Structures are given as C-alpha cells and as structure tokens.
Amino acid sequence: MSNTILLVEDEVNDVFFMKHAFMEIGLDNPMQVATDGREAINYLSGVDKYADRERFPMPCLVLLDLKLPRVMGLEVLKWIREQPELETLIVIILSSSQLMPDIEWAYRLGANAYLVKPSTPPELRELATGIKLFWLKLNHGPPAPRESMEAVAAHGVNTP
C-alpha cells in the first residue's frame, strides 16, 4: 500500500511550511500537492497525467484545505465520499477557519479529523508530529482502494 500523502492547498507558502515541517520532524512519506479542488478530484480519479499511478499513487491520507479555488474543500470531500472506492480514504481537514458551521459540515460530510492551521513553524511542527504519530503510526488505516474492492469481491464469491 502506498504511503503517499496528498496535500490539497492553494497557498504556496503553506505548502512550503507543511513540507518544511514534515521534513523537520523526519517524516519521509512522499507528498503530492493539488493546488485546487478540481485538481484534487482529477488526481483521485486518475484522469490525464494522474492515470500514471506509478508517479501519482493513490494516497493513504489526504490533507484538505477548505478555502480553495474552483472547487471548494467541502465539495471535494463530498465528492470523495460519493465514490465507492474512496469511501474509506482518510481525509483530514487542514483549514484556518474555526467557524463551527465549517467544522460541523466537514464532519457531516465524512471528514476523519479537523485541524486548524497554526501560524508559526513550531506549532506547525507540533501538528505534523501529531499527524505522524496518530494517523501514520498508531492508527490502523483502511485497506488501499484496490485491495478493498478485491476483498469485497472475494467475500462476495465466498457467500453461499
């Protein structure tokens, strides 16, 4: 199973800080970046260049910003949960919004966690450490999409 992290973030500085923080805490999972909601959907559905799953593997974790150009974060989340093969994909919201409606909608639409973007590198390191420890180490994630479909199919065959 791939250990790629997909970061959906339009702000180049925030992309830099996130990568920098991951690097500093020694998290070496490959990171792919989609800079708007449309691109995130293209990546996950494997269209155009993203059809090459060698270069653009299915991620084990999506870090999703909410304020995005073209397709907003919550719409991306909604789309993800509507795809049968992406239903179990771990999606963590990483937004600067602390508005309760944003938080509530994120959970309603099936976010696995909601993190608020910190404003300094030390706080960001702390957040990255948390992600590394909990989501990448302690947490038992769902099977990768293809394995998952195969498992369902296999189970289906075995059922009398």
Add this chain to the structure above:
Amino acid sequence: MAEKNERFEMQTLTQSPTDGNGETKLDEAAQAALRVSEIRYRRLFEAARDGVLLLDPDTRKITDVNPFMIELLGYTHKQFVGKELWEIGLLKDQQASQEMFHELRENHFIRYEDLPLKSTTGRTREVEVVANLYQEDTREVIQCNIRDITQRKKVEHELALAKDKISRHAVELEQTVAERTAQLREMIGELEAYSYSISHDMRAPLRAMRGFSMILLEEHSAQLNPEGIEHLKRIDAAAGRMDVLIQEVLTYTRLPHEEVKLEPVDLDSLVRQIIDTYPQLQTGGVEIHIEGVLPGVLGGEASLAQGISNLLTNAVKFVAPKIRPQINIRAETIGDDVRLWVADNGIGIAPEDQARIFKMFERVDHASVYEGSGMGLAIVRKAVDRMGGQFGVESEAGGGSKFWIQLKKADL
C-alpha cells in the same frame, strides 16, 4: 284636528280628578295648578329637540305630533295625524308595525337603536326610537320619542373610518419597520461575513511572514549579524501582534448578533475552569483569589466565558513592570442581580479614558509597552450586551481597576 285633539287632552286632564263620580268639585287653586302643569308639559312637547309622536294603541294611528317631528320629516301636522308608523316610513311595513305594537303590549317599552327615515323632500335621517305604552287615565297611549342621530352616526362613521385608516397605517408602518429591520439585519450579517472573510484571508500572508522570519532565525542565523537577527525578531513580533488583532476581530464578528439564549450558568465552576485553561493565568507570578463560592447567573455560557476570560487576561496583561499581577474575584448581590467584580493591581485607567476603552481598537496605553489589540473590552461589552447584562469599571490611573459584569441571579 290639532285643536280638537288639544281640547280632548284638556278634557282628559280636567275630568280625571272627578273620576267619574261627578261629586267632587275642583276648587279654583287646583284648577290653576292643573293649567300651570298643562302649560309646562305642553311647552316641553312643543320645544323639544326630539320628535314626539302620540299613538292610539288600538288603531295604531298617530294622534299627535310635536313641531320638531314636523320639522324633521316635512309632513304637516294634518298629514301626520291618522297615519300609521309604516306610512311615514318609520317601520318598513304593516307587519313590522303590528310586531311593534304587540311587543309594546307585552313589555310596555320598545327601543330601536337605529332606524332610517326619509323626509318628504327625500332627505335621509337616522333616528333612535323609544316607545312607551302607558295608562292615561282610562285609556292607553303610546308615546314615541324620536331622536335624530344622523349627525352622531355620521361622526361615528367618520371616526370608524379614521380608526380604520390609523390601524391600516399602523400595520403598514409595522410592516415597513419589519422589512427595514430584516434588511438591516441581512446587511449587518453580510458585513460581518465580509469582515470575517477579509480577516480570515489576512491571516494567510501573516502566517507567511511569521513562518519565514522564524525559519530564517532558526536555520540561517549563522549568516546574520546581531542587528539582522534583531530586525527579524521585530518582524515576527509585529506579525504576531497583527495576528492577535485579526484573531480578536474574528472573535468579535463571531459573537452572535442576536440576543443570547439565557440559561443558568454556574459562575463558580466557569471562572475556575477559565483560570485552569488559560496559560497566561497559570504562570507562577499571577495570584488569583476568589472570595467564597460565586453564585449562579442567567447568561450564555460561551458569551460569559468569552467576557470573563478577556477580563482576566486583561488584568494580567496591564500591570506595571516588575509587579506581580494580583486578581481578586468576588460576587455582589444587587436586588435580583449578581455583579461579578474582577479587581486587579494593574496600571489602572484614568476617569477621562474610561468611556473610550469599551470601543473597538481604542487603547489608552502606549502600544509598544503593552501587547494587545484594543479589542478585548469591546468583546466583553458585546458579549455582555447580548446577554442583556451590564458592564462597567471603577478605576484610577495607577490604582488598579475593578471591572464588573452584572447579570440576573439564577438558582442552580
């Protein structure tokens, strides 16, 4: 006919004391008294500004009519006498007339609040009719008093129209007020959403400024001289202050615009919880004393927590250098209210500055000495306002401040 009728009346009066015996002879004085009485009541009949009709209950015909009645309808005395009521248009038909006489026989009294009448010239009058059947010596007489209420009805009608118009205007006014209020609310909502969105967007470049200056400090300070490092620290501090300011604007716009739903709040546990959760209240130097157990108040827990935490962090923030912040918290009962006092040993506020500190962005002190956005007390004020409470301060420059929040007392 009128004369004959008058004579007839006179006879009745003069005859009655004899009462059929014929033996009693009226003396001169009694005769004179009778004449006086007759004149007095005839004057009443003739001068009245109400119509008077006399009717024979058996024939149902008019036997006499006063001058005002003649004036009212335009019939002559002669035309009146011998007619039935329905013939002069007072009742709509013969059947109505029969019903009236039947009721008069039963009750000796009848009253019509509002009857239309037409004069001979076609003028419409509205009248109120009171009829009495009474015994006049040996026979019965019906007297109808007819009051012209046309003017009164007209005034009443105009009054009703005016009232109707006023109430229609009131409804329109209320509607306009409701519409405008809704528009204003919507506008305020949009403005607040807008300011929220702007404030939110302003944090992204700030994060970049702070982030890059801190990375420079952490990873590249070897290539910088002490002056360069100092400059970087100043960039970070300034960006940090702006971040606090923006976050407080966000907090302020996030406070509800509507009244907060009030419910009993355990002030004691809320205050202790706030003290436990705020790091700046936890440092060893800060001394906080709570007098006794604080009572319950009616408020919104979130708004109240916002207000109290701002007061406490303020109290710690605005102290003279090298002074240990000391905060004393106590509650005072004032009638049905509870006033929560937060007293500090801080720099205090001169009386002339006290009105300004509750407004947005107003700061009394010099920005470089004390960190702050100038939003803190505006947030407390808005939060307390939303709970229908009061907020104030007692202070002197250099003498510490006593802030208070007053809310309704609640049983827990």
